[in-house]
Amino acid sequence: xxxxxxxxxxxxxxxxxxxxxxxxxxxxxxxxxxxxxxxxxxxxxxxxxxxxxxxxxxxxxxxxxxxxxxxxxxxxxxxxxxxxxxxxxxxxxxxxxxxxxxxxxxxxxxxxxxxxxxxxxxxxxxxxxxxxxxxxxxxxxxxxxxxxxxxxxxxxxxxxxxxxxxxxxxxxxxxxxxxxxxxxxxxxxxxxxx
Numbered sequence: 001x002x003x004x005x006x007x008x009x010x011x012x013x014x015x016x017x018x019x020x021x022x023x024x025x026x027x028x029x030x031x032x033x034x035x036x037x038x039x040x041x042x043x044x045x046x047x048x049x050x051x052x053x054x055x056x057x058x059x060x061x062x063x064x065x066x067x068x069x070x071x072x073x074x075x076x077x078x079x080x081x082x083x084x085x086x087x088x089x090x091x092x093x094x095x096x097x098x099x100x101x102x103x104x105x106x107x108x109x110x111x112x113x114x115x116x117x118x119x120x121x122x123x124x125x126x127x128x129x130x131x132x133x134x135x136x137x138x139x140x141x142x143x144x145x146x147x148x149x150x151x152x153x154x155x156x157x158x159x160x161x162x163x164x165x166x167x168x169x170x171x172x173x174x175x176x177x178x179x180x181x182x183x184x185x186x187x188x189x190x191x192x193x194x
Contacts, residue, residue: 003092006099007079010118013106017117017143021150024116028105028124029153035131039069041154045142045184046163053163058139062086069130069138071151073119083126085133090125094132098125119143120150127153147186160187160194 001009029036042057044050051072058070068086075081080089102124106116123143130138137158142149165181188194 001096001100003096006096009099009103010121013118013121014115015118017120017148017150018115019148020114021117021120021148022152024109024114025120025123025150026153027109028102029127031105032101032128036127036153037155039127039130039135040137041157042137042139042159042161043142043151043154043157043187044139044161044163045146045149045187046161047166047180047184049163050141053161054139054141057161058084058087061137061139066136067134069126069133069135069140071123071126071130071138071140073122073141073143082122083129085130085135090129094129095125098128102128117150123150123153142184142187145180145183145186147183149186152187154187155189157187157189157192160189160192162187162194 044054044057046053054070054072058068061068070084070087071082072084073082078089080092080095083090083095102121106121109116126140140151140154142151146152162184165177165184
């Protein structure tokens with residue numbers, strides 16, 4: 001599969017997730033030995049400042065000598081910016097290879113009536129890439145919310161970060177700050193500093 005074909009396949013998926021995102025991502029990762037359980041994550045949610053916070057944390061960790069993964073959304077110039085190791089975007093060939101391995105599972109889910117989103121699939125690809133690159137720590141930005149976001153397959157982060165919260169995605173998260181904060185706070189796990 002070429003990078004162009006991989007991007008075409010990605011484009012066939014719905015843009016945003018539907019209920020069951022965490023379960024779909026978890027099921028696909030299970031097919032690859034649950035690499036999310038072997039990685040050390042800093043999980044970042046919030047309304048404003050997520051991207052900047054992730055970029056700063058990633059830079060600090062790289063300068064400290066850690067093999068550092070970074071997952072952000074959206075991208076600025078090129079799609080592959082979303083998945084980086086030590087500041088380098090995932091190579092086109094690696095992205096295509098991972099898509100070739102993962103997409104049959106996406107099709108299997110689709111044939112059973114599940115609707116996987118682009119973001120869910122990219123979450124899977126990122127985790128697989130960070131595992132292959134043997135990252136010491138991965139800075140992982142939530143897509144929307146937290147509790148039901150596909151990135152919440154991270155069950156034991158080393159740190160959860162909540163940036164400032166305001167009204168955003170109110171149709172999905174709720175129409176008042178308490179509801180939105182509860183969704184974003186869904187990335188907080190027992191025995192994990194916040």
